[in-house]
Amino acid sequence: MSQDTIFTKIINREIPADIVYEDDLALAFKDINPQAPVHLLIIPKQPIATTNDIQKSDREIVGHLFWVASEIAREQGFAENGYRTVMNCNEDGGQTVYHIHVHLLAGKPLGWPPYQERLKT
Numbered sequence: 001m002s003q004d005t006i007f008t009k010i011i012n013r014e015i016p017a018d019i020v021y022e023d024d025l026a027l028a029f030k031d032i033n034p035q036a037p038v039h040l041l042i043i044p045k046q047p048i049a050t051t052n053d054i055q056k057s058d059r060e061i062v063g064h065l066f067w068v069a070s071e072i073a074r075e076q077g078f079a080e081n082g083y084r085t086v087m088n089c090n091e092d093g094g095q096t097v098y099h100i101h102v103h104l105l106a107g108k109p110l111g112w113p114p115y116q117e118r119l120k121t
């Protein structure tokens with residue numbers, strides 16, 4: 001299901017991306033539609049469609065994504081000021097690319113909650 005997403009094409013260098021980090025397990029690149037001064041996406045090279053599809057055997061890779069986030073934050077100098085990591089799942093979570101990814105947002109004070117929920121009356 002997740003084999004042919006745009007992120008697989010970025011991993012395979014079939015389409016361009018502004019890559020900021022790469023290792024054997026993960027790739028990080030700038031989001032094409034940034035929602036903060038720093039907005040990076042950290043993805044596993046192994047495609048996993050949604051967080052619902054994470055298996056127990058994927059614990060190392062998923063944990064690694066968050067380690068990469070903290071490493072980038074240190075390297076780019078915003079670890080102390082702070083940042084946000086987000087993973088969206090499926091339609092209600094706002095997921096649009098079905099290859100799991102950690103959004104890494106930083107560079108300004110980020111509001112919370114991150115959305116204005118419209119309550120049905």
Ligand code: AMP
Nearest residue numbers: 006017030031032033088094095096097
């Ligand atoms: P999500 O909505 O959580 O699935 O996040 C997908 C993210 O991928 C969005 O923030 C998009 O702006 C971003 N995106 C989509 N296509 C590209 C691309 N070619 N290069 C970089 N970011 C992309």
